[in-house]
Amino acid sequence: MKAIAARRHHRFAPVVLLALALVLTGGLYAALAPSAEGAAAPTTDDVEAGRALFVANCATCHGVNAEGRDGNPTLIGVGAASVDFQVSTGRMPMQLEGPQAAAKPPQFDREEIDQLAAYVASLGPGPAVPSAEQVDPALGDPANGGAIFRTNCAMCHGAIGAGGALSEGKYAPALAQSTPTEIYTAMLTGPQSMPVFNDANITPEEKRDVIAYLEEQKNGSPGGTSLGSIGPVGEGIWIWVVGMGLLIASAVWIGAKSS
Amino acid sequence: MSTVNRAAGGTADYLDQRTGVGLAVKSFARKIFPDHWSFLLGEIALYSFVVLLISGVFLTMFFVPSMTLVTYDGPFAAMNGVEMSEAFASTLALSFEVTGGLLMRQIHHWAALLFMASIVTHMMRVFFTGAFRKPREINWLVGFVLMILGLAAGFSGYSLPDDVLSGNGLRITDGVVKSIPVVGSYMSYMIFGGEFPGEHIIPRLFTLHILVIPGLILALIGLHLFLVVLHKHTQYPGPGRTDRNVVGYPLFPVYVAKAGGFFFIVFGVIALMAGTMTINPVWNYGPYDPSPVGAGAQPDWYMLFLEGALRLMPGTGTEWVIAGYTLSLNVLIPAVIVPGLLFTALALYPFIEAWASGDKREHHVLDRPRNAPVRTASGVAILTAFFVLLVAGANDLVATHFALSLNDLSRLFRVLFFVAPVIAFVVTKRICLGLQRKDRELVLHGHETGRIVRFANGEYVEVHKPLDQYERWLRVNYDAHRPLELLPAEDERGVRRKGYRRDALRARVSRFFYEDRVEPVTPAELAAAQSHGEHDALGGAEHGDPTLLQAAANIKPEHGGNPAGEVVAGPRTPRH
Ligand code: HEM
Numbered sequence: 001m002k003a004i005a006a007r008r009h010h011r012f013a014p015v016v017l018l019a020l021a022l023v024l025t026g027g028l029y030a031a032l033a034p035s036a037e038g039a040a041a042p043t044t045d046d047v048e049a050g051r052a053l054f055v056a057n058c059a060t061c062h063g064v065n066a067e068g069r070d071g072n073p074t075l076i077g078v079g080a081a082s083v084d085f086q087v088s089t090g091r092m093p094m095q096l097e098g099p100q101a102a103a104k105p106p107q108f109d110r111e112e113i114d115q116l117a118a119y120v121a122s123l124g125p126g127p128a129v130p131s132a133e134q135v136d137p138a139l140g141d142p143a144n145g146g147a148i149f150r151t152n153c154a155m156c157h158g159a160i161g162a163g164g165a166l167s168e169g170k171y172a173p174a175l176a177q178s179t180p181t182e183i184y185t186a187m188l189t190g191p192q193s194m195p196v197f198n199d200a201n202i203t204p205e206e207k208r209d210v211i212a213y214l215e216e217q218k219n220g221s222p223g224g225t226s227l228g229s230i231g232p233v234g235e236g237i238w239i240w241v242v243g244m245g246l247l248i249a250s251a252v253w254i255g256a257k258s259s
Numbered sequence: 260m261s262t263v264n265r266a267a268g269g270t271a272d273y274l275d276q277r278t279g280v281g282l283a284v285k286s287f288a289r290k291i292f293p294d295h296w297s298f299l300l301g302e303i304a305l306y307s308f309v310v311l312l313i314s315g316v317f318l319t320m321f322f323v324p325s326m327t328l329v330t331y332d333g334p335f336a337a338m339n340g341v342e343m344s345e346a347f348a349s350t351l352a353l354s355f356e357v358t359g360g361l362l363m364r365q366i367h368h369w370a371a372l373l374f375m376a377s378i379v380t381h382m383m384r385v386f387f388t389g390a391f392r393k394p395r396e397i398n399w400l401v402g403f404v405l406m407i408l409g410l411a412a413g414f415s416g417y418s419l420p421d422d423v424l425s426g427n428g429l430r431i432t433d434g435v436v437k438s439i440p441v442v443g444s445y446m447s448y449m450i451f452g453g454e455f456p457g458e459h460i461i462p463r464l465f466t467l468h469i470l471v472i473p474g475l476i477l478a479l480i481g482l483h484l485f486l487v488v489l490h491k492h493t494q495y496p497g498p499g500r501t502d503r504n505v506v507g508y509p510l511f512p513v514y515v516a517k518a519g520g521f522f523f524i525v526f527g528v529i530a531l532m533a534g535t536m537t538i539n540p541v542w543n544y545g546p547y548d549p550s551p552v553g554a555g556a557q558p559d560w561y562m563l564f565l566e567g568a569l570r571l572m573p574g575t576g577t578e579w580v581i582a583g584y585t586l587s588l589n590v591l592i593p594a595v596i597v598p599g600l601l602f603t604a605l606a607l608y609p610f611i612e613a614w615a616s617g618d619k620r621e622h623h624v625l626d627r628p629r630n631a632p633v634r635t636a637s638g639v640a641i642l643t644a645f646f647v648l649l650v651a652g653a654n655d656l657v658a659t660h661f662a663l664s665l666n667d668l669s670r671l672f673r674v675l676f677f678v679a680p681v682i683a684f685v686v687t688k689r690i691c692l693g694l695q696r697k698d699r700e701l702v703l704h705g706h707e708t709g710r711i712v713r714f715a716n717g718e719y720v721e722v723h724k725p726l727d728q729y730e731r732w733l734r735v736n737y738d739a740h741r742p743l744e745l746l747p748a749e750d751e752r753g754v755r756r757k758g759y760r761r762d763a764l765r766a767r768v769s770r771f772f773y774e775d776r777v778e779p780v781t782p783a784e785l786a787a788a789q790s791h792g793e794h795d796a797l798g799g800a801e802h803g804d805p806t807l808l809q810a811a812a813n814i815k816p817e818h819g820g821n822p823a824g825e826v827v828a829g830p831r832t833p834r835h
Binding site (some may be wrong): 083120142143146155158160162164165166168169171213222225226227229230231232233235237238239242246248251254255 | 369548
């Protein structure tokens with residue numbers, strides 16, 4: 001350490017520093033940037049297994065080579081992140097025709113999902129599944145996440161992600177059950193009516209802040225039961241049911257006491 | 260003990276000798292109050308207002324009504340470093356730093372919701388029982404103004420914390436004010452002290468909220484209660500109860516004990532809710548900033564009908580540009596004109612009904628709702644319209660919770676707003692008339708007993724048990740107004756009568772109210788039914804119910820002035 005400190009005024013010092021900085025950013029970029037291969041580079045076996053699963057479960061709609069058919073979208077270039085989101089939330093394989101593909105219990109286990117993702121990722125470059133560190137709520141800043149959430153997400157998902165209605169029967173779901181990875185991949189891929197929030201829009205750090213904010217909502221409300229966090233309408237229903245209900249019952253009781 | 264008594268007695272005597280208050284207290288304490296649970300609805304409103312005053316004073320100690328921007332730094336980590344107004348920051352401090360502050364905020368807000376809910380319920384009771392009839396029309400108006408002031412108090416309070424939801428509410432208010440032709444934009448500038456949101460609105464609302472509006476409410480509550488004492492309380496129809504007496508208990512001690520106890524029940528329920536149920540979690544909504552709008556942004560329930568009206572109004576084609584000026588009918592109609600009409604009709608209803616019936620007598624016995632079919636039906640129709648608007652104001656929640664399409668819901672509610680009140684009117688009126696007919700039937704023929712008797716000639720009949728005098732009194736003791744007769748357009752000399760057109764309108768309104776009616780059973784009808792009903796008498800031990808004879812003999816007009824509690828058998832004869 002002393003030796004370095006002594007040479008810090010050396011005329012090559014800025015150059016060395018610059019080089020170091022470049023190496024560091026490059027390394028960080030390589031480590032953090034979404035790459036087509038994803039976090040843990042999948043093997044060709046994974047891709048093959050994924051292909052088999054795909055042909056069996058998805059090809060009827062998406063085409064044998066995921067090229068899309070009959071209005072079902074092509075999956076070439078949607079990336080592992082999209083598959084991970086769609087399959088782990090149970091949206092894919094889609095079942096019921098409806099205003100939007102609904103989340104349901106997932107039909108594949110973790111390994112199969114990774115294989116499917118690996119197969120789709122092998123078809124063309126697209127966003128990868130984020131690493132555990134990228135979605136770690138402990139590393140995020142919930143205050144900043146709250147601010148981002150209020151400007152970018154609350155108009156569809158409600159103040160703290162309790163959900164909201166969109167046009168023609170579509171809806172933005174409640175986010176209480178979403179895992180950090182799902183929150184991240186949802187922003188990255190923009191499923192169905194949700195817009196894509198790419199890394200220029202909301203940086204990876206900010207995405208993590210949003211995750212931290214949403215995780216914090218799971219601690220419950222400081223004011224007591226949250227009444228579903230649906231806002232003043234819920235409160236209005238409760239004042240009539242509980243407040244007026246109890247008081248009218250007592251009034252009847254008091255009235256009956258006399259006669 | 261005796262010293263305490265002596266001290267109290269001494270003080271009372273001192274006061275009495277100087278103010279003569281003893282007489283007032285004594286006569287007030289002896290005031291008779293009739294008893295019914297629905298007479299406690301107004302008290303819920305009164306007590307929640309008391310709770311509002313107490314908790315409001317507490318909040319005032321800590322709330323900072325200022326729109327100066329500060330950066331939050333406090334115990335609520337999810338807001339650290341966020342820029343906000345002092346109003347919002349002090350609301351966060353109230354919630355997370357002041358001991359008991361969050362409880363007080365929640366007490367204040369739940370009490371506000373309860374205040375409005377009880378006012379509306381109280382108003383419904385007064386409406387459906389006809390308690391607004393002469394001499395209480397003025398007090399109906401006082402109550403109506405209290406309701407409007409309650410809306411104003413709630414709205415101004417809701418806007419104080421300066422969170423995203425309340426800011427959205429103010430934004431809508433700004434839009435509504437601006438939609439008023441010609442003066443709108445000037446008024447908006449006046450209210451906000453410049454372009455929305457400005458820096459003045461919160462201090463201004465604060466003054467209104469803690470000084471002006473509560474002051475007015477307090478004064479009007481005083482007037483309201485004074486008039487109640489002056490007119491004496493109305494009573495439900497029942498044996499011995501007439502327009503000239505009051506049947507009940509003295510104010511002291513029975514009523515005071517009940518009412519005083521009820522205060523604690525009201526306070527207890529509010530405290531229970533405030534202690535366990537979150538209300539207005541402003542920390543979720545965040546500080547106001549004009550850019551974000553959250554899904555599920557709604558006002559408190561008592562303002563929701565306005566939100567609903569705005570949501571239902573079609574936007575396209577309703578904004579007209581006339582000579583370079585925009586006329587926003589899409590806002591003006593739902594937010595100003597429709598509520599204006601509904602509220603005016605509500606305020607003036609006692610006068611409309613009195614005009615239609617031509618009834619100038621005093622009424623102290625309440626109507627059973629079925630005995631005023633058009634009034635009851637109109638009330639249900641107004642409530643239905645109000646309810647459709649309420650649900651429309653929450654259409655997004657209805658859509659998500661019942662998996663329906665928002666667009667379909669809007670179309671449905673647009674139709675329902677016009678159709679549902681009409682259906683509600685017709686159905687309610689028919690139910691009322693049906694119930695009245697059933698009452699007639701019951702008075703004339705008595706209760707079915709299920710006992711079948713066979714006569715010697717082989718005829719089977721069911722034995723009917725005549726009503727006792729209490730039951731009968733309730734069912735025959737009401738007025739069925741008849742439509743006002745329209746005098747001819749010309750007098751006997753063939754000259755056009757002045758005011759004919761007004762009279763014609765009045766006759767038409769009167770027909771609308773009183774064309775369909777079921778007259779109460781008259782003593783003569785009763786006697787006739789009784790004499791042909793020889794069979795019925797078989798069931799009863801005595802031959803011919805003595806109360807009936809009494810009833811039939813009781814055709815003297817007016818037995819007025821019955822002492823409290825005394826039961827008079829038989830139906831009252833019609834007064835005219
Ligand atoms: C007349 C009936 C009243 C109604 C209907 C009413 C209603 C409200 C409502 C809905 C709020 C928003 C509360 C929140 O969620 O934070 C509020 C806030 C407030 N009210 Fe009232 N209020 C009434 C009377 C009063 C009185 C008499 C005072 C004081 C003397 C008062 C002082 C306050 C203050 C200081 C706030 C802001 C504090 C905060 O937002 O935490 N209010 N009021």
